[in-house]
Amino acid sequence: MSRAIHVFRTPDRFVAGTVGEPGDRSFYLQAVHDSRVVSVLLEKQQVQVLADRMGLLLEEVHRRFGTEVPPQADDVSDLSPLVTPLDAEFRVGTMGLGWDADAGAVVVELLAVSETEFDESVVLDDADDGPDAVRVFLTPEQAREFSLRSERVIAAGRAPCPLCGEPLAPEGHVCIRTNGYRRGESFGFAIDDADDDEV
Numbered sequence: 001m002s003r004a005i006h007v008f009r010t011p012d013r014f015v016a017g018t019v020g021e022p023g024d025r026s027f028y029l030q031a032v033h034d035s036r037v038v039s040v041l042l043e044k045q046q047v048q049v050l051a052d053r054m055g056l057l058l059e060e061v062h063r064r065f066g067t068e069v070p071p072q073a074d075d076v077s078d079l080s081p082l083v084t085p086l087d088a089e090f091r092v093g094t095m096g097l098g099w100d101a102d103a104g105a106v107v108v109e110l111l112a113v114s115e116t117e118f119d120e121s122v123v124l125d126d127a128d129d130g131p132d133a134v135r136v137f138l139t140p141e142q143a144r145e146f147s148l149r150s151e152r153v154i155a156a157g158r159a160p161c162p163l164c165g166e167p168l169a170p171e172g173h174v175c176i177r178t179n180g181y182r183r184g185e186s187f188g189f190a191i192d193d194a195d196d197d198e199v
Helices: 044-065 140-155 193-197
Strands: 005-008 013-019 026-033 036-042 088-100 105-112 133-138
Touching (some): 005 036, 026 133, 036 105, 044 088, 044 105, 044 140, 105 140
Parallel strands (some): 005 133
Antiparallel strands (some): 013 026, 088 105
16 A cells, blocks of 8 residues: 655644643644644654754754754744644654755654554655655744744643652652652651740
8 A cells, every 4th residue: 555645835834732631641743734634643752852853953954054044932923722623644653854955944754653664765755665654844934933832832741840850740749869758748757846945
């Protein structure tokens, strides 16, 4: 069976988003053009890696080719939720990232998890063999916007423990840096402040 490659050359939006409560969120990437919507499921770490690498790619493109790239921004213009109903085409296994000098665009390719091994040449290629894919062409501005929104989506999860960095859960957190004790737990003794005044 030949692979399906969903190509978005001029997407209206390409965003990361989540479904679920912090600590139990599913992460998605979604490409939208007019009424066409394609969503894929992936891991939080994959979103983080893609956002980080996209920023590094823009810096490298500027350094190598002198291409103007937008500076790091603090504001995200697209804070809208993912388009629903949310029906993932596939779970992402491999990601590809490149620069199309002719189009002046960042190219993102997301390949489905595959049980069969495939040659790396299918990444950013139109070969008939290989896993299904989503290929998105982003302007440098869209790439910066994607990275910033992705950082916000990731940060909207559970806050990290200030001691060990692991996510804090609403029901509590057993921190390895405190030998397993939870903050505020009773340790089997009490301090009586009433006796402090006696000499």
